[in-house]
Amino acid sequence: MENFVYYNPVKLHFGKDAIRKLGQAAQSLGKKALLLYGKGSIKSNGIYDQVTDQFRQANITWVEYAGIRPNPAIEDVVAAARLGREENVDFIIAVGGGSVIDSAKFISIAIPYDGSAWNLVKGTARPESNIPLIAVLTLAATGTEMNKFAVVQNNATSEKLGFGNDLIYPRYSFLDPQYTLSVPKNYTSYGIVDLIAHCLEAYFGKGEATLSDKFVYSIIREAMEFGPALLNDLGNYELRAKIMYAATNALNNLLFYGRESGDWGVHTIGHVFSVLYDVPHGASLSIAYPAWLKLMKDRIPERIEELGKHLFNTSSANDTIAEMESLFGVLGSPVRLNDIGITVHQKNKIIQTMIENKVGGAHHKLSEHDYEELIDLCLQ
């Protein structure tokens, strides 16, 4: 087991009508908020009213920045940070899924930073302070509500980059599974795939951590037991709650303690599909993971076998991979590029972008030769 620091300062309110605690939490952070959301579904489903009612009751004023896109873009970060700076807000409240909350994380460090926000993402400048952040989650998937990570893309340069810093932990997160009841079937699928992929990125990381491995199995098994049931019963609160809580635990660092690092190679592959073709994040992962496992089959057979033994009661790497691919299929997520209309004609462009993005994991490095084999496996 590696040395580690176990620490997570997020105060997470989980459950039915959790939002009722928002006003009090917001008051502890100041009097004026920057309210951030996506394309406006929070207005039709009533969440906007619940949030702003809490603000009114707590005498909190706010300015709004709406229209954050799925696969969040640096342009929105820059524009919203400018607004927050001009309006001198005390804190940020992000209402939405991973893209809104990830954008808000960057905005929270971009507001007090003088230079170009992209410098912070690229790591050519280090953030030194932040505006506190409240997250109100409406989609179970990324786990961003309880971690210090964020991903953003630069459409001008076809880069999608991850970033981690203690300054971007949300101060409070509100998770009401009711808010996810209206998430359509496909995005529900992608969210479940995403949480499974986070478990796998931990599992295939560097360093032996037996209890963290057992937690990996626990969360994936939870997704296996209740994910397919949820997809047949999208309005079921209890199933929504189970998946929402599983997604949070898949990336609140619980699965990483005692390891030197996670891998994240498959995420870097998925990011290339997303930045080139706007593929939803979860869909990119259900395509990339089976291919990556096939590539790794002869390199780390025991590790793949061990996973299958615990999840599927299988005894070979081949069977493990077949079961994992079948699970993604049962969850209704694509498992080949062809499933989403990307064909062999795009292969060279994809590989070129993989090279530019230096695709590969922290533990399992990938070569350019691997890229070609991977994309062939994603197409077959």
Add this chain to the structure above:
Amino acid sequence: MENFVYYNPVKLHFGKDAIRKLGQAAQSLGKKALLLYGKGSIKSNGIYDQVTDQFRQANITWVEYAGIRPNPAIEDVVAAARLGREENVDFIIAVGGGSVIDSAKFISIAIPYDGSAWNLVKGTARPESNIPLIAVLTLAATGTEMNKFAVVQNNATSEKLGFGNDLIYPRYSFLDPQYTLSVPKNYTSYGIVDLIAHCLEAYFGKGEATLSDKFVYSIIREAMEFGPALLNDLGNYELRAKIMYAATNALNNLLFYGRESGDWGVHTIGHVFSVLYDVPHGASLSIAYPAWLKLMKDRIPERIEELGKHLFNTSSANDTIAEMESLFGVLGSPVRLNDIGITVHQKNKIIQTMIENKVGGAHHKLSEHDYEELIDLCLQ
């Protein structure tokens, strides 16, 4: 799943030589410490020197209170709080196992409190402020290093009471498995039993929480896989680390999220054995748990069966209980009162104390008739 708040502010430094971060952490809390420890083994094994070296390097002065007893007593809390108040300390550092750290938690709220500290324990007065606390753990068992609970006993009244409050979370905890290498075999056993018992108190609590159940199985399985190996290889760092980390997770609230409550009935039985006969906490639990499970066999058979299915691959409540008792035996902990020299002659006194202490759980209430059956089962 019940509503809950997921929150744990402890910053826990885990691993080899973690103590090197102590000086910096201490500086963030002030300049003068109350150093608390037990009967002085930290002086012979070098931990005292490592802690005080850190203080010297960080220009921190300290006063000491030594001699905290196993099964911590309110008298020490009162005396140490008086010392801390007179010396005007900025923070407390507790170096030891559960008894030292639990005492420190009470001292941290007793220092700024004017009345009798026992009022705080009994709940007849509420703490309003605290002195911050650093824990340096030397025994893997109670999980107190990462939670807001503490237990203390009053030998004058034969009461042993638990207490929980946000004010008593340690600010920092330091867990170096090297510090546990010299723990003797019997206390290593009791620690493993204790962590398993914490998992069971969560599991037999109120409310369905499927992921938390899976985490319960994970931690008990970790103890089953590596506990017996450790008892045959007490100087093995990696095994010490696994058990230490398992013990922390067994009571840092992870197993309780989504439940209405844990049960804790078996702990209240064990506390009676400890307060009457100074039985080590873990030993009291390995005696009380099999008896409690036998009492519950016809009341909650499915729940007991479910546990056995996941841990032992058994299919009946009877087999589950037999396996659990056998596990405690393999771990070298007593499973009957007679094993520790307590006989039927003490039965009436034990039952009388159970009545006075209102023994029973939050979920599964126990009657006085149950007490007699339980003690018979502990004796048989």
